[in-house]
Amino acid sequence: MTQMTALDTLVPGPLSLAGHRLGTPQQAGALTMVPISGPAHPGFAPPRTGLHLSGVPGYGRVELTNTAATGVAIVPLHIGYIQDRAQNHALCRSAFLTPGQSLLFEDACCVQAGQGGHLTGRDQWFFVLPLELRARALDLRGLHDYPKLWDDIADLNARHGLPRRGHLEQILSRRRPMLTQFQSRLELLPGQVGALFLVADRFAGLEIAPDPAYFAEMWAPLTCFAYGVAAWHAEPTPPNGPPNGPRTGPRTGPRTGARGALRLRAGEDGTAGLRAALERARAARLADIGARLAAVPTGPVELREEDRHLDLRLSTVTAPHLAGQIVTRHDRTVYASLFAR
Template identity: 60%
Template sequence: MTRLDTLVRAAVDLTGYRLGLPQVAGALTMVPVHGPERPGIVPPRSGLKLNRVVGYGNVELHNGAPSGVAIVPLHIGYIQEGAQNHALCSAALMGAGETRLFEDACCVQAAQGGYLQGRDQWFFVLPVELRAKALALRGKPGYSKLWQDISTVNGRYGLPARGHLEQILTRKRAVLTQFRSRLELLPGQLGALFFVGEKFAGLEIAPDPRFFAEMWMPLVCFAYGVAAWRAEPPRPEPESFAVRDLAELRAELTRSREHHIERLGSWMPADTAMNTVEQERYLDLRLHTLTGAQLAGQVVTEHDRPIYASLFAVH
């Protein structure tokens, strides 16, 4: 496997993380990441619970695990029947049994009505087109602060220019969920590099495979699948190989994938310099916000080693 730190030059130590062979679904390329695990971190779907939405812009979460720190993923959005749906501007650290009110959440519906369906989707992650905007709004009041940006994104997609994110997440859900079925989550995988077209879109690293598995659908379908759906190319002609048997075909496929990963370096941003600011801490864990001209995101470190990272291209 290729070392991640030879491909991604970022203000975080990525030593020990390795890249697998790329998988391609239309305009979306996903490169699996394997590496050191940090057990004991509470995963987001089975551990964190949305307690309530306390009016507009106020979201209360609860870490219901009997032990372990929860990492609230960056830009996670919660769905609640009968209330406005919100997304968080920042990641967070929560102790076992802790309940926390986030007062800087972004409402992602500009008016009553058109609620997302909660029966088969528990949470999402903001599309990458909105993530830099949302990160810049952390700590700032105002529930409607993301509506104009959502409206702009909807307009680009040929949808009504309103601050309703559900126009994408539900009306295009059947298209977006195809990325989950066309890409394979591998055993032991705890992260991924995402590219849309031939451009870097994001790097996601989780503490362990269980945590990443719970983030898989929201990341593949919504955080990066939305941009990939918009950039979906015409269906190409299937690649053909001059082979005589199955063994030769497998060898050709492996060589093709290896050639693909060699090209990824040219798809990375030229400017990866980022400023780092510590956002919060819990025991030995530190949450840092990273901002740069072409990359931004947040990282959780323990003794200066990353155990969670969500870095994305600045649009």
């Protein structure tokens, strides 16, 4: 993709994303992912293999442990756990954990109003709160009130045509076969450390990880749940017809995204003509995505430091168009999870 200034436009001021580059966008239905490559900051424990949910001692109380032998763990913003024999919870904030350290989050939000059952799974797995809940969850950080997100979850369920209850698993479990396809419908690139997400062509979020290994472990929670839920809701109904089986010739119209044949100019034919037409069409679409990112309304960014560890700083970012948390080291962004407001 041609170099864009979108990153600077989205996060101006003190947040330096120097060295980070946008790649060629990928699209799956209503979800567009612009991959970000950039400098790796080694020495951080990846979230799935490094962090362990060591306990849920009570409602709204979640204990995480950094089980990695070395490396500080940056707890991903709005991470939540689905587990057997315990209420499902999500965190409202990020944090640092040194190797071997356990940390009790007493401001976690329960995302399961009453006994709603559990998702079955052999592994403990985590998600990231859906985009629609993230701003509210961030606002509620520090508040010790475990049902604090139930009303917002109930509203989200209602918008998805599900019973109006504070069970996030209604979406995560009932939509799971579709949501988990996003981790394959979009594809992680080698060396990728972050991504810009757009839902229905509008800026939805910016995610930066310390290194490719960390981001690879965030790939499924981000694509399937943080942004996949909103994208699935915005997606057109899949074509009717048999879910599989042989197909010979068209039975339904082209899927969203296929807008008829490539336009060939006079004199263009053969595969060379098709290549030229394809390149023109792609250049136009890249320019369109670039223009959409450049058009995101911006405003003054406010930073509030929340935590520090050695030379790492964890801050909450608030701006008219986005919010989230970032980790910086000497003013260089190491981790960012920013979402549209």
